[in-house]
Amino acid sequence: MFKVNELVVYPSQGVGRVERIESQEIGGVKADFYIVRILSNNVTLMVPVANATNVGLRPVCDAEHGHAIFESLNDRSEFTGYTGQNWNRRYREYSEKLKSGDLGDVAYVLKELFLIGKDKELSFGERRLLEQAMGLVSMELAYSVDRDQESIKEDINEMFADVIAAQESSE
Template sequence: MFKVGDHVVYPYHGAGTIRDIEEKDVLGETHSYFVLHFPLVDVKLMLPEKKIDGSGLRKIIEQDELDNVVEALKNGPELPPSTSHFSKETENLLKSGSIFDAAHLISSLSKKQAGRSNGLHIQDRNHLQKAKQMIASELVLVNNMSEEQAYEFIDSNLLELS
């Protein structure tokens, strides 16, 4: 299970830290809540302990898994996700909480962007930015990088796409 001080990833929010476990009285019942803080977006979230198992919450990756992230950034799927405004596939990749899904999405959308003279559709640009933010938030905690260094890490591993 998780404890105060653990660095974790919560799907679609990115990486943060468990700051506290609080007891709250709700309708006469006492419940435990994990208090998560996401520093890159400066958000605090309270997650009920009884919903942790189904929430997708996971510990951040280990340092030795960074090479796999680089590989995913460089070698994502050739076919980018649908440009449909309601792309379920793209949303599901972001909601999975997997750093590797986010890296594949960045790779695919970057390839798509490189192949288009007029850039990406607004929804694709938003998905690309969200995926980069999710990876950057985890890199900051895994590799003790600054936010700027994390984004540079992502972009430098995409250079071969141009």
């Protein structure tokens, strides 16, 4: 059970704060809801308390896990390079990972898209996924390790400076 003012992560939306817990009757059935305000865009969500785990609502990761995510972003040993995989298949796979709510999955998408961008120009859809992944990862890491989101983005961009430079030189 989450508490009022607790920071939580809602899949594909990012970090939010539980503003209140309220009971409502919907269709003749009384249920308790977390009222969560997403911090990046001020959207308010009503998440049924009984269904919170099923929809992926979870606490913000701890600092130790946050630092591990940073390390995983910097590790390129598992990346085999752009294989020419069907863009639609890759887009669906990455979209599913972003919706999973798992920070490791979202960081994987971020890293893969950055590295694929070194070998080929990213499509509009891929760039959108990259931006979404960057926003989700940087926001959660900012709260996890108690830093500013912009400085987290700067650190991530610095990790991939060689990739960004290669993209800019090919334009």
